Amino acid sequence: MAAPAAVVAPVADVPQSEPISDSQVRNNAGGFVYQIDDLARLRRFVILGSDANNYYVDREELTLDYCEAVLRLLAQGQGERVVQEVRDISTQGRAPRQGPGILVLALCARLGDAATRSAALASLAAVCRTGSTLFEMVQRCKELGPVAQAACKPSAEGCELTLDVAAAIAWSKVAAGQATEANADMRAGIGGRGGRGGRSGRGGRGGGRSSSSLPLVSGAKASWGRGMRSAVANWYLAKAPAALAYQVTKYSQRNGWSHGDLLRLAHPDPEQHAAKKRRLAEAKTAEATVAETKPAAESEDWVLVDEDGGAAGSELAALAAASAAAAGPGAATSAAEAEAQRVADTRAIFAYVTHSTLPGQPPAPRKGKGKGTADPAVPAASDSPAPTAATDPAPSDAPAAAAATTPALAPLSPVMQYLVDAQRLRKEIRAPPPLVKRAEQPEPAKQPKPAKQPSAAKQKKAAKQDKAAKRRRGQEPGADSAAEVKQEDSKQAAHAAAHAAALSSALELIRRHRFGHEHVGDTTLLRCPEVWSAFLENGMPLTALVRNLGRLTQLGLMRDRKHRARVTQRLGDAKAVAAARLHPMSLLDAMCTYRAGRGAKGVARWEPEPAVVAALEAGFYLAFKNCTPTGKRYLLGLDVSGSMGWCKCVGMTSVTPRQASAAVAMSLVRAEPWVKTLAFSHRLVPMELSASDRLEEVIDRASAIPMGGTDCALPMLHALEKRLPVDVFVVLTDNETWYGSTHPSEALRRYRAEMGMPDAKLVVLAFSSTGFSIADPTDPGMLDVAGLDSAVPKLVADFVSGRL
Numbered sequence: 001m002a003a004p005a006a007v008v009a010p011v012a013d014v015p016q017s018e019p020i021s022d023s024q025v026r027n028n029a030g031g032f033v034y035q036i037d038d039l040a041r042l043r044r045f046v047i048l049g050s051d052a053n054n055y056y057v058d059r060e061e062l063t064l065d066y067c068e069a070v071l072r073l074l075a076q077g078q079g080e081r082v083v084q085e086v087r088d089i090s091t092q093g094r095a096p097r098q099g100p101g102i103l104v105l106a107l108c109a110r111l112g113d114a115a116t117r118s119a120a121l122a123s124l125a126a127v128c129r130t131g132s133t134l135f136e137m138v139q140r141c142k143e144l145g146p147v148a149q150a151a152c153k154p155s156a157e158g159c160e161l162t163l164d165v166a167a168a169i170a171w172s173k174v175a176a177g178q179a180t181e182a183n184a185d186m187r188a189g190i191g192g193r194g195g196r197g198g199r200s201g202r203g204g205r206g207g208g209r210s211s212s213s214l215p216l217v218s219g220a221k222a223s224w225g226r227g228m229r230s231a232v233a234n235w236y237l238a239k240a241p242a243a244l245a246y247q248v249t250k251y252s253q254r255n256g257w258s259h260g261d262l263l264r265l266a267h268p269d270p271e272q273h274a275a276k277k278r279r280l281a282e283a284k285t286a287e288a289t290v291a292e293t294k295p296a297a298e299s300e301d302w303v304l305v306d307e308d309g310g311a312a313g314s315e316l317a318a319l320a321a322a323s324a325a326a327a328g329p330g331a332a333t334s335a336a337e338a339e340a341q342r343v344a345d346t347r348a349i350f351a352y353v354t355h356s357t358l359p360g361q362p363p364a365p366r367k368g369k370g371k372g373t374a375d376p377a378v379p380a381a382s383d384s385p386a387p388t389a390a391t392d393p394a395p396s397d398a399p400a401a402a403a404a405t406t407p408a409l410a411p412l413s414p415v416m417q418y419l420v421d422a423q424r425l426r427k428e429i430r431a432p433p434p435l436v437k438r439a440e441q442p443e444p445a446k447q448p449k450p451a452k453q454p455s456a457a458k459q460k461k462a463a464k465q466d467k468a469a470k471r472r473r474g475q476e477p478g479a480d481s482a483a484e485v486k487q488e489d490s491k492q493a494a495h496a497a498a499h500a501a502a503l504s505s506a507l508e509l510i511r512r513h514r515f516g517h518e519h520v521g522d523t524t525l526l527r528c529p530e531v532w533s534a535f536l537e538n539g540m541p542l543t544a545l546v547r548n549l550g551r552l553t554q555l556g557l558m559r560d561r562k563h564r565a566r567v568t569q570r571l572g573d574a575k576a577v578a579a580a581r582l583h584p585m586s587l588l589d590a591m592c593t594y595r596a597g598r599g600a601k602g603v604a605r606w607e608p609e610p611a612v613v614a615a616l617e618a619g620f621y622l623a624f625k626n627c628t629p630t631g632k633r634y635l636l637g638l639d640v641s642g643s644m645g646w647c648k649c650v651g652m653t654s655v656t657p658r659q660a661s662a663a664v665a666m667s668l669v670r671a672e673p674w675v676k677t678l679a680f681s682h683r684l685v686p687m688e689l690s691a692s693d694r695l696e697e698v699i700d701r702a703s704a705i706p707m708g709g710t711d712c713a714l715p716m717l718h719a720l721e722k723r724l725p726v727d728v729f730v731v732l733t734d735n736e737t738w739y740g741s742t743h744p745s746e747a748l749r750r751y752r753a754e755m756g757m758p759d760a761k762l763v764v765l766a767f768s769s770t771g772f773s774i775a776d777p778t779d780p781g782m783l784d785v786a787g788l789d790s791a792v793p794k795l796v797a798d799f800v801s802g803r804l
Helices: 038-048 059-075 079-091 099-111 114-122 131-143 145-151 165-187 226-237 241-250 259-266 270-293 317-323 329-355 400-405 414-428 456-472 479-513 529-538 542-547 549-554 561-571 574-579 584-596 610-623 657-671 695-704 714-722 744-755 792-800
Strands: 024-026 032-035 152-154 161-163 633-639 674-680 684-686 728-733 761-766 782-786
Touching: 038 059, 038 079, 038 099, 059 079, 059 099, 059 161, 079 099, 079 114, 099 114, 099 131, 099 145, 114 226, 131 145, 131 226, 131 241, 131 259, 145 152, 226 259, 226 270, 226 329, 241 329, 241 414, 259 329, 270 329, 329 414, 414 479, 479 529, 529 549, 529 561, 542 549, 542 561, 542 574, 542 584, 549 561, 549 584, 549 610, 561 610, 574 610, 584 610, 584 657, 610 657, 610 695, 633 657, 633 714, 657 674, 657 695, 657 728, 657 792, 674 714, 684 714, 714 728, 714 744, 728 792, 744 761, 761 792, 782 792
Parallel strands: 633 674, 633 728, 728 761, 761 782
Antiparallel strands: 024 032, 152 161, 674 684
């Protein structure tokens, strides 16, 4: 149990525009608040990120502020703790976006000491779980090359590099200035020198733009030392072949990098990796044998856990073979064959990604300088329809010499067949573009009118003469138009047949391999309702389903009762929501966007289905961790000031802090038996909530309240005035308090002293990423929480109950 908060005598009322202690600093709104420490700033950055503009702070300044906090922690030797924080937040699904955490991990991998670098690279697979996040991590390490050269200096002993925080910050400011100039040039139409995959010149792309605002300076190089190579190689080698094939086909390239680039740089070796696993399995078997020979009193009850949190060697076929040796030689042989097949599949995947070759095919020769094409005698896998195990044999009359010189392709394993079919779906299967109707064809340019038009009588006479001339030639009037109609019908029939053939081939592969929309390379096919119906029948990943609800509705699939029931059932499955690591903010953002009936970007429009909106709201509550009600008395204060509705939070496209505060309030109202709710800005507004209220209704009520300034001390002052017994005050705000004559922390101390409740606590949830705190960090009865984290209800419950 945590120690009860000490009763501190309140001081005289001091306006929030003046400090009450030396530990307070001025925030961005002009009020004085407590400044949080660097670890708390780190958590806020990883969870909230800096992609969303704050009402008072611009994006670039905010990002550099948080990078400074990370640099200070690294310079203080706390790099391993920073890595652990990033890893915990990522693996527990507590951050709605991976970008900020990947940026911090890259800082640790490039600027930390030896132990920090090792820990960061060891956590790469746990944090970067998809190909997309792996590419982002590699690009971040490349961008940090100049700062590593400028800020890492040899120590006095000369055996270790130390981080010069001042040099790193100076580089950041210089790089920010370069990035600002480059953005200004791009807006003016002048393309700067491109990064990887970009071109220089006027209007050039300038390389891939990544999610965070860390600037990239010219001359940045990727760090491909032994540690980086091993970490990237292990990312590929630790995956089962089926999972690896899925990753390389779904995320083929991002941020200017492709899997072929990383494989050529990392040089992963499946045979060496398998041998290493066998040695590990043999060592574990030997340890287990030694442990069995110990006396019972000396036996230890322990479980070896690997870096990913699972049992060590749980996926190793060699360990399975060693543990199953007692089952007989047949089982060992089967396990050995499975391991050999895994190695062969992994090597075949690498060859396919880097050289586009199948098992049994020689690699295609590289193009030399000045040569237009490669040797046509050795076709690549993508140059012709992919061969399969069921390919027809060569004709009997084929020349024997050609049959002798052409190597026979080995039968493809299921994993390689998956890769080949994915390549066909992405590169080869194409539906014809939609036909342009005659009425939609552009009209020819109008010719200038002649000086004098023939009269109607003359035009009629000319038409009769034309018909008579056609009869004399044996032609029927209107034959030309009939021929045109027949030709148009034939063209439409051929188009429909080609479209049906492409659609049938695509649907067959989608259903056979459960491909997703990322595997389809033809945009015409992605506009077909039949394709998305197949995706739904396969069971789309929940994250992809949430992102594409608007498109599914626009295509009319949500009007189908079967598809609508499938979607609502998936969103209401607590296990599926937890397994997908869906963040509550992602679901809230999806609900607000879907309910609006239009995308935040683009021109997509749809009519929202009420059942889908209700399912998204149910999924939002499921995304929070389950927690036991505390039985405490809560007073919730919802900030409804102007800044709560004028900005978006946490990089979301449609969610404002006001909407987020209403959502968290409803989650507490539904979980706790005693909750009183108030809305405040510069004054209090009654706002009672019940568990039966819909989230949409609560958001509308909060939006209708008149706006004003921000005085976060009002909930405590109101409870003191009304003599309300409250165990915990929860303030939901953007953290920019400046209005009023009493500081929030001082208002809580007054409430404790005058009400005789020394254990009354204050929890502040900040929905904007700023480095300030309303709660006093020296008071154990006050807690700051970094925005809408999926662990918020459990965290608040532990804090209120004294377990934190």
